[in-house]
Amino acid sequence: MILNVSTYRFVALPEAADWVAPLKHRAQSLGLRGTVLLAEEGINLFLAGAADSVNAWLDALRQDPRFADLPAKESWSDTQPFQRLKVKFKREIIRMDCPTVRPALGRAPALPAATLKRWLDQGHDDEGRPVAMLDTRNAFEVDAGAFEGAVDWRLNKFTEFPAALRQHATDLAGRSVVSYCTGGIRCEKAALLMHEALPPGTPVYQLEGGILKYFEEVGGAHYRGHCFVFDERGTLDPQLQPNPGA
Incomplete structure (x- = not known):
């Protein structure tokens, strides 16, 4: 093995x-x-x-x-x-071309997998706000699998995220926004940028450890399909088993 x-x-x-x-x-x-x-x-x-x-x-x-x-x-x-x-x-370990966003100086709030599952189970966060799951991955990754009802801006690459956020920021008002990606790295930057761009008072979180940590800790609840990974395994199911033909 x-x-x-x-x-x-x-x-x-x-x-x-x-x-x-x-x-x-x-x-x-x-x-x-x-x-x-x-x-x-x-x-x-x-x-x-x-x-x-x-x-x-x-x-x-x-x-x-x-x-x-x-x-x-x-x-x-x-x-x-x-x-x-x-x-x-490399210049950046995950490229977004926003040099003012520096996660090393402080993270956005991170949401544990168990808390996210509970919110999705009950249909709202602990203050009663609806939850918006924001997928920060590229479109082809989203097509392999995503959280139910996730917001998908059809990104071709992560450097498109800042412009997409500016275009759609008002759409996220009034909801608790949970950004997610495969392992959490994109959300480190995405969540910080959202704190700057979204209407004041909008709660913004990053899913701790991304989809893979969610699978590891709570399984596939509220997730449909598989998780694309950038190696010859192709995709992983919620049991973290390879599905190369999926």
């Missing part, structure tokens, strides 16, 4: 470019494949391999105090879902 892990963290990492070579060398020596993106705003990674090797790589990363408590979402597959290993330095 192959252990697949994904995680990210927005944190000041001014020496990010210097991390590329040692992180790549360590991953190669452990036989890992996947993608590690580094930027001065943090790290974003998807890795797969033997469980002992994956955990050894993560343990080494966590030796840096900035990543000491870094959590990782886990799933399992019968085969290696990545063809190769890529470790790169």
Whole structure:
């Protein structure tokens, strides 16, 4: 069995470019494949391999105090879902082209999966407001599966999100807005931007850990279809099992 892990963290990492070579060398020596993106705003990674090797790589990363408590979402597959290993330095670990949005300086409120399920079960948040599930993923990802009734702006890439938000901001007034994506990274930026753009007093949250953490903690309640992932597994069902033909 192959252990697949994904995680990210927005944190000041001014020496990010210097991390590329040692992180790549360590991953190669452990036989890992996947993608590690580094930027001065943090790290974003998807890795797969033997469980002992994956955990050894993560343990080494966590030796840096900035990543000491870094959590990782886990799933399992019968085969290696990545063809190769890529470790790169980028301008942003998730590109939105809004340099004033800096999650490392503070996050928007995060909503645990269990709380979101309870709100969706009861049809409103704890103050009685209707809940708007805002999908921040690209259109083709949404087509593979999404939360019931989710707001979908048919994005082709995440850099289109700011313009779409400006166009549709008034549509979200009067509701508690919960932004979500695959693993949570896009929502870190999207939720902060929404705090600036939405009408004053609009509650804005990010789904903690994204769809994958929701599947892990509460299953597929209120979600229809599968979750697209950027590897050879294709999509995952609510049991985090691959569905390459879905």
